[in-house]
Amino acid sequence: MQPYIIEKPHLTKNFSDKFLLIESGKGSYVYDKGGKEYLDFGSGIAVNSLGYGREDLAKAAYDQMKKLIHVSNLYTTGPTVELAERLVKTGDFTAVHFGNSGSEANEAALKYARLYGKNKKGPESVGFVSFSNGFHGRTMGSLSVTATEKYKAPFSPLLSDCVILPYNDPESLKTIKYPQNVAGIIVEVIQGEGGLVSLSKEMISALNSYCEKYDIILIADEVQTGVGRTGSFFASLEAGLHADIITLAKPLAGGLPLSATLIPAKVNDLLHPGDHGTTFGGGPVTSVVAMSVLDIIQAPGFLQDVQDKGLYLDNELNKSLKELGLRGEILGKGLLKGLKIPSIEPEKIGQLLNSCQDQGLLVLRSGQNVIRMAPPLTISEKELQKGVSILFKVIKEIL
Ligand SMILES: Cc1ncc(COP(=O)(O)O)c(C=O)c1O
Structure with a gap:
């Protein structure tokens, strides 16, 4: 056929x-x-x-849709709060920003890193570092830290202050002229779109110490690798990367659009109402389905x-x-x-x-x-x- x-x-x-x-x-x-x-x-x-x-995921969505589909972000819902609580427990996180796609999760992470850099290190600390063959999304910010030139060229100019270094080359970090002006580094521990190359042990330890030394927000883009895909809940934690922020999306709600940007207290403490937002992110329907997904992924064995x-x-x-x-x-x-x-x-x-x-x-x-x-x-x-x-x-x- x-x-x-x-x-x-x-x-x-x-x-x-x-x-x-x-x-x-x-x-x-x-x-x-x-x-x-x-x-x-x-x-x-x-x-x-x-x-x-899957009947189980469909039933979770159906039951929730009958009860309540949406509230504005002036309010919240039980499933949203419960999912956030379950997600922050997966690491050293305090809060979750929910969105609808991997690009949005990374966009939020970049904004939060910049907010942290400006507040802690001064107005010049707004730069981003990312790596060759990395893919982080299609919105203007996430595209700016994506390596593939052909995705970027038609839409340039993108964000300035973005540097792309070779993946797995710890020495290249030394070429950054003003490390104190870097707000965030975003990296995939396995490059999903860029050839399935894994981050080396040397690069992981170089990134950990560089970000600690210069107080840079390290973002692990786990949009493709997260929620069990590699046999661990987070590929970055398993690999020993000390990410401050982890972004999740693709499998989080079993195929419904939901993303999560998991952030630590030191970033959350700097946020004020209105700093960032979304209409649909983390609604009760996607949240109950995501909890059903977590029930399965986090079950023993x-x-x-x-x-x-x-x-x-x-x-x-x-x-x-x-x-x-x-x-x-x-x-x-x-x-x-x-x-x-x-x-x-x-x-x-x-x-x-x-x-x-x-x-x-x-x-x-x-x-x-x-x-x-x-x-x-x-x-x-x-x-x-x-x-x-x-x-x-x-x-x-x-x-
Ligand atoms: C690692 C990674 N980050 C970000 C994205 C962008 O996600 P989305 O297409 O949901 O915006 C993708 C999508 O393929 C991805 O693989």
Whole structure:
């Protein structure tokens, strides 16, 4: 069966002019309008981490929608307060700013870092440092600290005072001329869009000591890695990064739009009513669903299971590489994995992803030539094996 493709819908051209029209989902699978089945090795893009068609999440949303959908931010609701309480307990945080997307979570983090810098170090402390191949979003602020030039060029000028240093090069921190003027450093511990490279131990310790020395707010962008994707609740804590602020989004509410910017007391103490805001962030419906997601992710054994499945996926990928006599590198952690095969040129990756789609497997790209896998955390070993077998059937055809 051919994929059900529609062309030129009335959607902005910044995505594509051709789309696979997906109609429903169940477990680790989605189905297009023509009924073709796809095993989803992408979970959207690392969003549907508990799979599709869940009665428990749907019921939580339905029950809350009947009771109360929205109040203005002049008031709050029980689920919002309860979710915030659960989230601050995951680390050294005092408060949460809820938003609706990863970009918004990072935008808030940058604003808070600047507020802290100006208050504690003076009016010049407004700069941001970020890293090559990093991706932090599409709003003006989050785009300013994103590395990819082609995303930025059409919309420049963006924020000034932003410096992009090479990822994993601790020496590069020494090139910052006025460290006292840096308000915040934003970093991903595994670069989700930028090739699945992990932050090295040396870079982690350099960032920890640099930020401590110059009183810089260290922001871990865990929009893609957070809430269990790598087998730990936070990839940054597990890696030893001493982030002041952590941002979360994609999987937080099981596919509904919700983001969280987790902040420490030293930042929260500087905020006054009206300093920042949002209409929809942290409404009761997304909050109850997020609590159902947390109930599952934080249940005993769940994250261990993600780690075990990550190792199983590594094994399957290694076995298949060996069978085809291919040299390849497996990147990432837990169920955020990258496969880089030097003999597949970047130009062939698009064709590879399309052929996988034709064969009933959805996979993603990261960077130029990394095949990215971020299946639902609830996927079975059998489904992992099936996905890897389709992927390597296509790789064999393409080489
Ligand atoms: C690490 C990271 N930060 C930020 C974002 C932006 O999130 P959103 O698209 O929800 O604005 C993404 C999205 O892919 C991401 O992967």
